[in-house]
Amino acid sequence: MAVNGVSVNTDVFAIGLPWAPSAHDGSSTETTPSGAVRRFLGGPENRLVRTAVEALDHPHPPWNPVVFYGPTATGKSHLAAGLLARWKQSHPDSQVVTTTGADFSRTITTAARRGEPVDFMSIWQSVDALLIDNLHELANFPSAQELLVLRLDELIASDRLVLATCVGNPLENFSLSRRLVSRLSSGLLVPVEPPSAATRQALALHFAMQHQVDMTAAAAKQLAEAFSTNLPELQGMLLELFAREFGSTPQLGKMRRIDSLAARRFISVKVTGRTPSLQAISSAAARYYQVKITDLRGPSRRQSIVAARDAAIFLARKLTKSSFAAIGKHFGGRDHTTIMHSIQKLETRRKREASTQSALDELERLIQRQTQ
Numbered sequence: 001m002a003v004n005g006v007s008v009n010t011d012v013f014a015i016g017l018p019w020a021p022s023a024h025d026g027s028s029t030e031t032t033p034s035g036a037v038r039r040f041l042g043g044p045e046n047r048l049v050r051t052a053v054e055a056l057d058h059p060h061p062p063w064n065p066v067v068f069y070g071p072t073a074t075g076k077s078h079l080a081a082g083l084l085a086r087w088k089q090s091h092p093d094s095q096v097v098t099t100t101g102a103d104f105s106r107t108i109t110t111a112a113r114r115g116e117p118v119d120f121m122s123i124w125q126s127v128d129a130l131l132i133d134n135l136h137e138l139a140n141f142p143s144a145q146e147l148l149v150l151r152l153d154e155l156i157a158s159d160r161l162v163l164a165t166c167v168g169n170p171l172e173n174f175s176l177s178r179r180l181v182s183r184l185s186s187g188l189l190v191p192v193e194p195p196s197a198a199t200r201q202a203l204a205l206h207f208a209m210q211h212q213v214d215m216t217a218a219a220a221k222q223l224a225e226a227f228s229t230n231l232p233e234l235q236g237m238l239l240e241l242f243a244r245e246f247g248s249t250p251q252l253g254k255m256r257r258i259d260s261l262a263a264r265r266f267i268s269v270k271v272t273g274r275t276p277s278l279q280a281i282s283s284a285a286a287r288y289y290q291v292k293i294t295d296l297r298g299p300s301r302r303q304s305i306v307a308a309r310d311a312a313i314f315l316a317r318k319l320t321k322s323s324f325a326a327i328g329k330h331f332g333g334r335d336h337t338t339i340m341h342s343i344q345k346l347e348t349r350r351k352r353e354a355s356t357q358s359a360l361d362e363l364e365r366l367i368q369r370q371t372q
Contacts, residue, residue, distance in 0.1 A: 011043055011044040011047075011199075012041065012042070012043050012199055012202040012203065012206070013041070013042055013043075013050055014039045014040070014041050015039060015040040015041075015042070015049070015050065015053050015079075015082075016039055017039060017040060017078075017079070017082025017083065017085065017086055018082060018085040018086050018088075018089055040075055040078065040079050040082065041195075041203060041231060042195075042199070043195055043196055043198060043199030043202065044196070044198070044199070045193040045194075045195070045196045045199065045354060046191075046192060046193055048190050048191065049068070049079070049190055049192060052066055052068075052188055052190045053083065055188070056083055056086075056087065056161075057090075060159075061161070063187045063188035064156055064159075064161060064162055064187050065152065065156065065161075065162035065163065065164055065183070065184060065186075065187040065188075066162070066163050066164070066187055066188045066190060067135070067163075067164045067165070067166060067170060067184050067187065067188070067189050067190065068080055068163075068164070068165045068166075068190050068192050069165065069166040069167070069168060069169050069170060069189060069190070069191060069192065070167070070168075070191050070192035070193055070194075070358065071167065071168075071193075071194065071358055071359070071361075071362040072167055072362070073194070073230045073232075073233075073362075073365075074192045074193060074194050074230060075192060075230075075231070076165040076166075076192045077133050077134070077165050079192065080131055080133065080163050080164070080165050081098070081131065081133075083163060084096055084098065084129060084131045084163060087129055087161060088129070091128065091129075094128035094129060095126045095127050095128050095129075096127070096128065096129045096130070096131070097124060097127045097129075097130050097131070098130075098131045098133065099130075099131070099132055099133070100132065100133045100134050100137060101132065101133070101134045101135045101136060101137030101138040102134065102137040104132065104138065104144055104148065105137065105138055105141040105144040108141065108143060108144040108147060109141065109144070112143070124151065124155070127155070127160060128160055128161065129160060129161040129162075129163070130155060130160065130161070130162050130163070131162075131163045131164070132148075132162070132163070132164045132165075133164070133165050134165060134166070134167070135164050135165065135166040135170065135176070135184075136166050136167045136168060136173060136175075136176075138176065138180075139173065139175035139176060140175065142177060145176065145177045145179075145180045146177065146179070146180075148180060149177070149179045149180050149183055152180075152183045153183065156183075156186075156187075162187070164184065166184075169189065169191070169355070170184050170185065170189065171185060171189070191354065191355070193354055193358050194228070194230055194358060194361050194362065195230065195231065195234075197221075197224045197225050197228075198224070200223075200224035200227075200229070200234055201217070201220045201221050201223075201224035202220075203231060203234060204220040204223055204224055204234065204238060205217065205220045207234070207235055207238055208220070208238065208258065211238075211242060212256060213242060213246075213256045213257070213258055214256060214257040214258070215257075215258040216257075216258070216259050216260060218259070218260045218263075219258050219259050219260050219262065219263035220263075222260060222263040222264065222267065223237070223238075223241075223263050223266070223267070226267045226270075226271070227267075227270075228361045228364050228365055228368075229365065230365075233365075237270075240266075241258065241262070241263075241266045242256075242258075244266065244269075245258065245262055245266075275319065275320055275321070276319055276320065276367050276368075276370070277320075278316055278320065278322060278326075278327065278330040279330075280367065280370060281312055281315055281316050281319065281320070281367055282296050282297075282312045282316075282330070282331070284312075284363060284366050284367045284370060285308045285309075285311050285312035285315070285363060286308060286312075288308070288311075288359075288362070288363050288366060289304055289305075289307060289308035289311070290304070291304055291305050291308050295308070295309075296308060296309045296312055296331060296332075297330075297331050297332035298332060299332075309331065309342070310342050310345065310346045311346065311359065311360060311363055312331070313327060313331060313339055313342045313343060313346075314342070314343050314346045314347070314360065315360065315363065315364055315367065316330070316331075317339075317343055318364075319364070319367065323336070324336035324337075324339045324340055325339075327339050346360075
């Protein structure tokens, strides 16, 4: 795609979706004022999303079920709801059902408490397509998971479409039964990632054009690299930038232009006073990875603790001006060479593994929100 004669990321794509009720997930979708889905915008990091959508447009999709997974605020729920609505448009006489992991488990536990049987086939016997949002909410309900396995077997055997969403890869969620994970992975597991810096740059230029703002590619790149955000947050920041630069109402005859200087000025305003402390970073990492903050400073080599510790150390170096020695002291008196090795190790992993980069981006967003 060329903007103002400058070539930028050409791999950004838009998936047109019918208007559908907005889900409770944040998203990489453009929405109407009422929250109805219009388009899902993605880049190279979400190439498999486009493949899945194209497959679902076929009369007989090659994969069933299709599960969209990833961190929060990436648009999984919006995408799945829009695709179900699009499928309904192609099959106007079909019956579709949408539920959530929480609602499904609540139905099971309520019936069990009352001593009543749950006959889902009498409820779902005429269903042609099913969407289960937030499958991870079933994590602590093994009986609900087992019943869902049985229902999925029946629906898939009768060639009924099943869509689902989940925070995180189901294959890595050990709170889900292996039988349920097996059913889900028999179809297509589709990661939905936050927009990369290159995608954010292209989206910033696209959004600026929509608002008749001449934004240079260099300015868009600066903004994209400064803020690891999802699409709604990026749009909100750009609207704030436009308001700061141009006021609340456009002035006729005045050039509306955002160049590198304007971008640097805005970044400086947003970043000033927002440097998080080492304590804030380690606390956020402990919460995100569900470990104790004392574990980050301790000697444990348990995988989950090492992942949390490495992420906290990496972001401590990125988001603060602390030296390797100061970071090492905070994390249990570790030597500065240990800190350097931890950062180098994670730097290599994040370039190789999209899931690692996604987790770092999400944790950084959480830290930035807490320090605003």
